[in-house]
Every structure is written in structure tokens, then in C-alpha cells.
Amino acid sequence: MKIQTRLSKSLETLIQAVIPLADGDRIAFLRSLRQWYLLHLGGIHDDSQRGDGLKLLMDSSLDEIPVTEQSIVQARRQLERYRSGDMNWTLAAVDALITDICVLRDWNDCCVNDQFDLEYVIDTDTCTVVKTCTACGYTLDVVGNARERPGNFRIASRSELVAAGVIENAT
Numbered sequence: 044m045k046i047q048t049r050l051s052k053s054l055e056t057l058i059q060a061v062i063p064l065a066d067g068d069r070i071a072f073l074r075s076l077r078q079w080y081l082l083h084l085g086g087i088h089d090d091s092q093r094g095d096g097l098k099l100l101m102d103s104s105l106d107e108i109p110v111t112e113q114s115i116v117q118a119r120r121q122l123e124r125y126r127s128g129d130m131n132w133t134l135a136a137v138d139a140l141i142t143d144i145c146v147l148r149d150w151n152d153c154c155v156n157d158q159f160d161l162e163y164v165i166d167t168d169t170c171t172v173v174k175t176c177t178a179c180g181y182t183l184d185v186v187g188n189a190r191e192r193p194g195n196f197r198i199a200s201r202s203e204l205v206a207a208g209v210i211e212n213a214t
């Protein structure tokens with residue numbers, strides 16, 4: 044099957060069968076999202092080409108993926124734009140959408156330098172949660188103070204974000 048055909052089918056399945064599950068059980072939704080990816084697009088991305096969201100979705104425990112109601116709202120909005128043809132549904136778009144869902148962003152805030160998204164990461168030197176710009180590396184602590192030192196970061200897991208009070212355990 045041609046890649047374009049696979050992509051179109053994957054978009055409809057995602058909108059009709061997978062995203063609605065986000066209203067129910069979080070783990071069941073993520074399991075379905077992982078299966079959707081494997082079924083429609085597995086083997087297309089090289090492991091090394093997967094972005095942070097796809098890496099999380101494929102490699103980590105589903106319980107540690109910090110999907111939130113807000114990220115689903117954001118994903119639904121983006122999916123409408125793909126469906127209407129306002130944005131192109133490409134492999135890069137799949138990667139970006141999965142990152143929107145699986146990597147926690149601060150949807151109420153953005154970078155002061157370039158208005159790009161701020162994502163929650165762990166500063167591995169201090170083992171604290173910080174927010175960092177996905178484009179320029181501008182970094183804030185969780186209460187919003189800018190930091191001078193860039194630091195070494197990795198994506199924060201759900202339990203780390205719950206422990207830091209960034210997300211509630213019930214979400």
C-alpha cells in the first residue's frame with residue numbers, strides 16, 4: 044500500500060476509533076494509540092527517526108505517559124485541521140501529534156523568545172522538573188522563574204510530574 048493511502052486511512056481511524064477512547068480509561072486509550080501506530084505506520088519510521096512522543100509511546104510503561112485532558116483537547120483541534128486539509132497529514136505530522144499527546148506541554152504558557160511550546164522535562168543534574176522551550180532551550184522552573192543554566196534534560200515521566208504537583212494523580 045502506498046504511504047499516502049496508509050496515512051489517509053490512519054487519520055480516519057485515529058479520529059473515529061482511537062481519540063474517542065481518551066474520554067475513558069487512560070491506559071486503554073494509550074494502548075489503543077500504540078496499537079494504532081503499529082498497525083498503520085509501524086516499520087515506516089526508523090527507531091532513530093522517532094521523536095520524543097513516539098519514543099515514549101513505544102518504549103515506556105503506558106502508566107508513565109503523562110497524557111492529560113488538555114493535551115487531548117489540543118490533539119483534537121490539530122486533527123480537525125488535518126482532516127480539513129488545513130495542515131498536511133505526513134509522517135512528521137504523526138510524530139508531532141503523538142508528541143503533543145504523550146509529552147506534557149504547558150498549554151497555558153509559551154516561550155518568551157519565540158512563542159514555541161514549553162515542555163516539562165527533568166533536569167538530570169538537580170533531579171527537578173523544569174519547563175524548557177522546544178526550539179531555543181529557554182528554561183523555567185515550575186513556578187515560572189527563568190533559569191540561567193541550561194542543564195541536561197530528559198522527558199519527565201508521569202509519576203515525576205505527579206510528585207512535582209504539575210499534574211494531579213486523578214487525571
Ligand SMILES: [Zn+2]
Pocket residue numbers: 154155156157158159176177178179180181
Ligand atoms: Zn524558545
